[in-house]
Amino acid sequence: MDLKTLQQIYLDRLAPRPDVRWGITGVLFLFYCIRIWSTGAFYLITYCLGIYLLHALILFLTPKGEMIPDPFENIEDDDYIPETIDNEFKPFIRNLPEFDFWMFVTKIVGMALIGTYFGILDVPVYTPILVVYFIFMVGYTAKRLIAHMKKYNYNPFLQSKEYYKK
Secondary structure (H helix, E strand, O other): OOHHHHHHHHHHHHOOOHHHHHHHHHHHHHHHHHHHHHHOOOHHHHHHHHHHHHHHHHHHHOEOOOOOOOOOOOOOOOOOOHHHOOOOOOOOOEOOOHHHHHHHHHHHHHHHHHHOOOHHHOOOOOHHHHHHHHHHHHHHHHHHHHHHHHHHOOOOOOOOOOOOOO
Protein backbone atom coordinates (compact mmCIF):
# COMPACT_ATOMS: atom_id res chain seq x y z
CA MET A 1 0.00 0.00 0.00
CA ASP A 2 1.36 3.40 -0.88
CA LEU A 3 1.37 6.41 1.42
CA LYS A 4 -1.46 8.25 -0.36
CA THR A 5 -3.81 5.27 0.00
CA LEU A 6 -2.92 4.85 3.66
CA GLN A 7 -3.52 8.56 4.26
CA GLN A 8 -6.93 8.33 2.57
CA ILE A 9 -7.89 5.31 4.70
CA TYR A 10 -7.18 7.24 7.90
CA LEU A 11 -8.97 10.35 6.63
CA ASP A 12 -12.02 8.23 5.78
CA ARG A 13 -11.98 6.78 9.29
CA LEU A 14 -11.70 10.25 10.84
CA ALA A 15 -14.37 11.88 8.66
CA PRO A 16 -17.40 10.95 10.82
CA ARG A 17 -15.55 11.79 14.07
CA PRO A 18 -15.21 15.59 14.39
CA ASP A 19 -14.43 15.33 18.10
CA VAL A 20 -11.38 13.16 17.43
CA ARG A 21 -10.29 15.29 14.47
CA TRP A 22 -10.45 18.57 16.36
CA GLY A 23 -8.85 16.89 19.37
CA ILE A 24 -5.86 15.94 17.22
CA THR A 25 -5.64 19.50 15.90
CA GLY A 26 -5.94 20.88 19.43
CA VAL A 27 -3.07 18.69 20.66
CA LEU A 28 -0.97 19.73 17.66
CA PHE A 29 -1.74 23.40 18.42
CA LEU A 30 -0.86 22.82 22.09
CA PHE A 31 2.52 21.40 21.02
CA TYR A 32 3.00 24.49 18.85
CA CYS A 33 2.18 26.84 21.74
CA ILE A 34 4.55 24.97 24.05
CA ARG A 35 7.28 25.16 21.40
CA ILE A 36 6.80 28.92 20.97
CA TRP A 37 6.70 29.48 24.74
CA SER A 38 9.78 27.34 25.41
CA THR A 39 11.91 28.91 22.67
CA GLY A 40 10.65 32.47 23.08
CA ALA A 41 11.05 32.97 19.36
CA PHE A 42 9.34 32.49 15.97
CA TYR A 43 6.83 35.30 16.42
CA LEU A 44 6.63 35.98 12.70
CA ILE A 45 5.62 32.35 12.11
CA THR A 46 2.96 32.77 14.79
CA TYR A 47 1.71 35.94 13.09
CA CYS A 48 1.52 34.17 9.73
CA LEU A 49 -0.28 31.25 11.37
CA GLY A 50 -2.84 33.69 12.78
CA ILE A 51 -3.37 35.28 9.37
CA TYR A 52 -3.92 31.89 7.72
CA LEU A 53 -6.31 30.79 10.47
CA LEU A 54 -8.25 34.04 10.06
CA HIS A 55 -8.46 33.43 6.31
CA ALA A 56 -9.73 29.89 6.87
CA LEU A 57 -12.32 31.14 9.35
CA ILE A 58 -13.59 33.71 6.85
CA LEU A 59 -14.00 31.01 4.22
CA PHE A 60 -15.72 28.76 6.75
CA LEU A 61 -18.21 31.43 7.84
CA THR A 62 -19.20 32.78 4.41
CA PRO A 63 -21.82 31.10 2.24
CA LYS A 64 -21.15 29.63 -1.16
CA GLY A 65 -23.23 31.02 -3.97
CA GLU A 66 -23.13 33.16 -7.05
CA MET A 67 -25.71 35.67 -5.76
CA ILE A 68 -23.73 36.57 -2.63
CA PRO A 69 -20.34 38.16 -3.36
CA ASP A 70 -17.17 37.88 -1.33
CA PRO A 71 -17.40 40.16 1.73
CA PHE A 72 -14.03 41.75 0.94
CA GLU A 73 -14.30 42.40 -2.82
CA ASN A 74 -16.17 45.72 -2.86
CA ILE A 75 -16.29 48.17 0.00
CA GLU A 76 -19.65 49.64 -0.96
CA ASP A 77 -21.65 47.39 -3.25
CA ASP A 78 -25.12 48.90 -3.29
CA ASP A 79 -26.33 46.87 -6.26
CA TYR A 80 -27.85 44.20 -4.01
CA ILE A 81 -31.63 43.96 -4.32
CA PRO A 82 -33.19 41.42 -1.94
CA GLU A 83 -36.08 40.78 -4.35
CA THR A 84 -33.71 39.32 -6.94
CA ILE A 85 -33.02 36.38 -4.66
CA ASP A 86 -36.07 34.21 -4.12
CA ASN A 87 -37.15 33.84 -0.53
CA GLU A 88 -37.42 30.07 -0.45
CA PHE A 89 -35.39 28.25 2.18
CA LYS A 90 -31.93 27.30 1.04
CA PRO A 91 -29.53 25.46 3.29
CA PHE A 92 -26.40 27.28 4.35
CA ILE A 93 -23.61 25.85 2.20
CA ARG A 94 -20.21 27.02 3.31
CA ASN A 95 -17.39 28.19 1.05
CA LEU A 96 -15.12 25.85 3.01
CA PRO A 97 -16.85 22.74 4.45
CA GLU A 98 -16.03 21.70 8.01
CA PHE A 99 -13.84 18.74 7.01
CA ASP A 100 -11.83 20.88 4.58
CA PHE A 101 -11.61 23.61 7.24
CA TRP A 102 -10.20 21.05 9.67
CA MET A 103 -7.70 19.80 7.07
CA PHE A 104 -6.59 23.36 6.30
CA VAL A 105 -6.16 24.26 9.98
CA THR A 106 -4.31 21.03 10.77
CA LYS A 107 -1.93 21.43 7.83
CA ILE A 108 -1.20 25.05 8.68
CA VAL A 109 -0.56 24.33 12.36
CA GLY A 110 1.63 21.36 11.41
CA MET A 111 3.63 23.43 8.94
CA ALA A 112 4.06 26.19 11.52
CA LEU A 113 5.24 23.63 14.09
CA ILE A 114 7.76 22.19 11.62
CA GLY A 115 8.87 25.73 10.72
CA THR A 116 9.88 26.37 14.33
CA TYR A 117 12.67 23.81 13.99
CA PHE A 118 14.49 25.87 11.35
CA GLY A 119 16.47 28.73 12.84
CA ILE A 120 16.55 30.62 9.57
CA LEU A 121 12.79 31.21 9.90
CA ASP A 122 13.27 33.02 13.22
CA VAL A 123 13.19 36.52 11.76
CA PRO A 124 13.67 39.23 14.40
CA VAL A 125 10.57 41.43 14.57
CA TYR A 126 9.19 44.02 16.94
CA THR A 127 6.42 41.92 18.48
CA PRO A 128 4.10 44.69 19.80
CA ILE A 129 3.61 46.02 16.26
CA LEU A 130 2.61 42.55 15.04
CA VAL A 131 0.18 42.12 17.92
CA VAL A 132 -1.46 45.52 17.41
CA TYR A 133 -1.71 45.01 13.65
CA PHE A 134 -3.16 41.52 14.10
CA ILE A 135 -5.77 42.79 16.58
CA PHE A 136 -6.65 45.59 14.14
CA MET A 137 -7.03 43.08 11.29
CA VAL A 138 -9.23 40.74 13.35
CA GLY A 139 -11.45 43.64 14.43
CA TYR A 140 -11.77 45.00 10.90
CA THR A 141 -12.47 41.55 9.49
CA ALA A 142 -15.11 40.82 12.13
CA LYS A 143 -16.80 44.15 11.45
CA ARG A 144 -16.91 43.50 7.69
CA LEU A 145 -18.12 39.93 8.16
CA ILE A 146 -20.92 40.94 10.53
CA ALA A 147 -22.03 43.70 8.13
CA HIS A 148 -22.00 41.15 5.29
CA MET A 149 -24.11 38.73 7.36
CA LYS A 150 -26.67 41.44 8.09
CA LYS A 151 -26.80 42.70 4.52
CA TYR A 152 -27.30 39.27 2.94
CA ASN A 153 -29.35 37.89 5.84
CA TYR A 154 -27.49 34.72 6.73
CA ASN A 155 -26.24 33.26 9.97
CA PRO A 156 -23.45 30.68 9.74
CA PHE A 157 -24.04 29.56 13.33
CA LEU A 158 -27.65 28.42 12.85
CA GLN A 159 -28.31 25.51 10.52
CA SER A 160 -32.09 25.33 10.76
CA LYS A 161 -34.92 27.05 8.98
CA GLU A 162 -36.62 29.97 10.71
CA TYR A 163 -40.15 29.29 11.92
CA TYR A 164 -42.68 31.98 12.65
CA LYS A 165 -45.47 31.54 15.18
CA LYS A 166 -48.94 32.24 13.84
